[in-house]
Amino acid sequence: xxxxxxxxxxxxxxxxxxxxxxxxxxxxxxxxxxxxxxxxxxxxxxxxxxxxxxxxxxxxxxxxxxxxxxxxxxxxxxxxxxxxxxxxxxxxxxxxxxxxxxxxxxxxxxxxxxxxxxxxxxxxxxxxxxxxxxxxxxxxxxxxxxxxxxxxxxxxxxxxxxxxxxxxxxxxxxxxxxxxxxxxxxxxxxxxxxxxxxxxxxxxxxxx
Ligand code: TZP
Ligand code: MG
Numbered sequence: 001x002x003x004x005x006x007x008x009x010x011x012x013x014x015x016x017x018x019x020x021x022x023x024x025x026x027x028x029x030x031x032x033x034x035x036x037x038x039x040x041x042x043x044x045x046x047x048x049x050x051x052x053x054x055x056x057x058x059x060x061x062x063x064x065x066x067x068x069x070x071x072x073x074x075x076x077x078x079x080x081x082x083x084x085x086x087x088x089x090x091x092x093x094x095x096x097x098x099x100x101x102x103x104x105x106x107x108x109x110x111x112x113x114x115x116x117x118x119x120x121x122x123x124x125x126x127x128x129x130x131x132x133x134x135x136x137x138x139x140x141x142x143x144x145x146x147x148x149x150x151x152x153x154x155x156x157x158x159x160x161x162x163x164x165x166x167x168x169x170x171x172x173x174x175x176x177x178x179x180x181x182x183x184x185x186x187x188x189x190x191x192x193x194x195x196x197x198x199x200x201x202x203x204x205x206x207x208x
Contacts, residue, residue: 002103002123003033004159006206007171008181009188009199010036010068011054015135016189021053023189028061030199036083036183038068040137048073055079066105071097081105081123086113091120105161109140111147111154118155126183127151129164130174135185139164145177152178168198171205 009032011023018026020037027035037054039047051067055077058065066081067074071094074082081103082094089097094104105124108114117125129139130148148162162179167187174182188198 002159004124004161004181005033005203006175006181007032007199007202008034008036008161008183010038010183010185012038012135012185012189014041015186016192016195018189018192019053020047020050021057023195024054024057024063024065026192026195027188027199028057028063030188030196031203032063032199034064034066034080036066036068038083038185044070044073048076051077051079064103066103074098074102083107083126091117091122095121107163108151109143111150114151114154118158122158124159124161124181125151125155126161126163127179128162128183130162131165131167131170133164133186136164145173148174148177148179168201168205171202175206 009027011020016023024035037051051073055065064080066083067079068083069088071082071089075097083105085107103123106117106122107126108117129142133139159180161181161183162174163183166174166182166184171182
């Protein structure tokens with residue numbers, strides 16, 4: 001059974017200056033149990049090789065690894081699943097390729113997308129950007145917390161991830177608005193020497 005942790009970190013080699021494997025290593029050091037590998041610039045072969053190394057580390061620690069966008073890479077590696085955007089492969093096609101046991105998540109940015117996603121064979125729905133983000137290129141408009149609350153109602157019992165500009169200071173607002181988890185990039189990775197500490201602190205907030 002899929003379990004979504006309260007913090008679901010995403011890797012970014014530009015933000016951290018580190019390989020995906022090294023980010024995974026440091027995030028696991030901070031308590032990650034599920035990590036998404038995201039790379040918008042690497043050639044598929046480079047991303048594949050890096051993901052392979054990252055998966056080896058994740059497996060050793062029993063940590064789940066989800067590949068952003070690339071169903072082919074997730075399938076080739078036997079990763080735990082894929083995170084799809086609105087213009088990636090359709091959910092049903094990814095599900096057919098990866099099978100019932102794979103984790104399939106999808107990004108949504110408005111109510112209509114969230115409603116469609118809620119009726120698809122996904123394991124979780126991500127919604128955002130909730131706050132201002134400087135990580136995503138050409139981000140969709142900021143949704144805010146009220147929209148997150150509404151999406152909580154739209155997706156019902158489906159696990160819901162809030163993404164976009166989540167920091168130590170505002171993560172509680174996202175959880176309080178109904179998100180089961182937050183995904184974060186910059187707040188965790190920008191100072192690579194503090195990755196484990198940043199994640200530990202964010203996870204710690206979930207207990208208060
Ligand atoms: N999707 C919506 S916002 C975003 C993605 C991938 C970027 C999140 O990065 P950050 O640094 O946590 O704002
Ligand atoms: Mg995508």
